[in-house]
């Protein structure tokens with residue numbers, strides 16, 4: 261279809277023009293007035309990449325749905341707009357005009373035309389909209405924007421985000437609202453998405469800010485890094501359609517003790533490029549910039565044409581990419597769900613479930629809750645899902661000691677042996693893990709939790725055989741495991757939420773330790789964490 | 798091997814990177830590479846004199862396959878030191894190479910430095926840094942600012958580039 265349209269545009273339209281106007285067809289002639297039509301295609305040069313960076317290959321691709329103007333440059337330097345319109349999906353445009361036919365130029369904006377329904381514009385860091393133009397010298401004017409042009413990056417950004425809008429329309433049924441992008445060659449401000457104005461980070465307000473390299477052209481550029489652009493688009497979609505409680509800020513792919521809100525937000529951002537590429541691969545692979553052999557699951561960020569970051573989200577290896585507090589693990593879980601169930605059910609949770617959640621904050625855990633709520637999965641589907649999460653050491657399932665929520669259901673603890681527990685109840689209730697131990701009068705016992713993972717924050721209570729609370733502890737005061745390994749567990753931010761107490765009974769008897777998620781857990785932690793409980797003498 | 802291996806966890810780095818810090822709030826930044834480098838001269842770079850440079854890398858992940866290097870442009874004379882080192886790295890530790898160069902009397906020269914970590918299945922983290930000697934001779938191609946067109950309402954103006 262598209263190819264036919266191109267043929268029509270190239271051959272039929274000029275012919276119609278000649279028939280219709282019967283005269284001043286040469287727009288560059290010196291005639292002072294007349295009417296006519298200018299038609300042609302607008303393309304930009306796109307750079308191919310693979311997992312090692314840019315391959316050195318390039319190809320021209322359509323500038324789609326962009327605003328175009330036919331401009332008359334007056335003798336005093338002012339401009340008159342003779343006609344305006346847009347390119348189509350194939351980059352074709354056609355403008356009819358009347359007026360002075362001399363000294364015309366065709367301008368294309370790095371902005372989607374409003375009639376397309378999409379609202380994307382790419383501005384420079386001084387808030388000027390990018391445009392490229394060419395002098396009109398006939399009724400057919402084709403424009404190629406080479407990668408060497410300082411405007412080329414703006415047109416790649418426009419194209420990448422145009423695909424983003426179309427993907428969102430498929431998932432949501434509607435296009436997102438306005439997306440402003442701020443970029444220019446040598447922009448060193450950074451690459452991020454701002455939800456609102458900030459004088460330091462977001463001086464032009466809400467929008468995506470994109471690196472354009474720095475002094476001498478050796479700095480980081482992201483305007484041809486489609487995966488990075490789509491990562492930021494992921495943040496835009498979360499802000500536009502879903503709920504994102506991330507505090508933001510710097511983060512490393514290899515951090516696996518991130519604030520759960522940040523890990524979710526960035527994990528979504530890591531997953532989004534893989535999902536859209538997988539979709540384009542089936543729908544319209546010509547729109548992709550990746551080498552055909554490069555898997556859609558690769559995330560590549562380049563610097564000086566080579567990979568700054570290159571990682572296969574679909575196959576990232578084990579450590580450190582584990583837990584709900586690691587963004588790669590979150591992205592990998594979403595990728596696997598996408599492979600098994602498609603993007604739509606994932607999106608439905610983002611669009612329809614998460615925005616309604618006031619508390620707790622949005623994280624991998626609330627996504628899980630959303631899946632259970634929206635899909636009421638069969639045991640088979642639940643098992644599939646559990647194994648996807650489990651593969652990343654995320655355990656949203658009951659541990660082997662359940663049922664152990666009450667003193668009467670308590671399991672007996674083996675002294676001096678740490679045991680792993682999951683704070684999770686299949687019925688959705690708060691989990692209490694209760695252990696019984698026999699303590700001898702006068703002996704000192706240590707009761708502690710450690711190896712806190714997946715956003716755990718424990719709270720321990722010591723009870724006597726009648727159920728009276730003898731002692732409790734929320735956060736242990738010795739800072740163990742925060743800055744160094746502890747009991748063979750890697751250091752972790754979540755160890756600041758571990759618990760510890762010592763106990764010297766006056767009477768030899770059976771005592772109970774009850775562990776639950778701290779009622780004072782901060783927003784950075786979760787409810788379904790993993791922890792080790794040890795009682796020792 | 799001249800490679801110096803700093804075992805101490807520098808206090809500043811611990812504060813900056815350790816897990817228990819209150820993470821700085823800010824916009825949703827793109828993922829950072831798990832290796833960071835910097836290149837710095839010891840003292841002032843004076844044409845005609847020698848100066849020692851240090852390329853420092855900081856790893857955010859344990860890795861067996863790590864490389865740190867510097868590339869010298871032609872016209873710069875290498876005096877002594879290491880321009881390349883590879884080996885295993887530990888998360889949270891710093892690694893560096895040092896070398897001494899003779900600075901030319903004139904011209905613009907760029908020393909490029911890089912660090913790269915390779916992990917499982919093609920996972921690569923790199924970082925680049927450079928040090929420029931002499932003045933920046935790159936001319937930025939500036940677009941022309943023009944008066945807003947008919948539908949430009951929420952931008953300051955237009956920056957446009959002519960195409961041939």
Ligand SMILES: [Zn+2]
Nearest residue numbers: 529825826827
């Ligand atoms: Zn991000």
